[in-house]
Amino acid sequence: MTLRKGVFDNKGLNIMQEAMDRACAKLEIKQEDRANRKRVAFLVAGFTRAGVYDVDGLTDHVVTQFKIPV
Numbered sequence: 001m002t003l004r005k006g007v008f009d010n011k012g013l014n015i016m017q018e019a020m021d022r023a024c025a026k027l028e029i030k031q032e033d034r035a036n037r038k039r040v041a042f043l044v045a046g047f048t049r050a051g052v053y054d055v056d057g058l059t060d061h062v063v064t065q066f067k068i069p070v
Helices: 010-026 034-049 055-066
Strands: 002-004
Touching: 010 034, 010 055, 034 055
Parallel strands: none
Antiparallel strands: none
């Protein structure tokens, strides 16, 4: 899935997008809430770089991590 460090193919990007959409839906983050959507995107990218490549796993990790106060 990872082609070079930080570079993903179309399949990887589609998985990341799906995980982001699912996480935002579970967290009830609206499209216009740019700050929280950026935070979700950051988490998705981080977990993907760490080796989590499936939509369900990414979504679960992001939702769990997002709920931890920063």
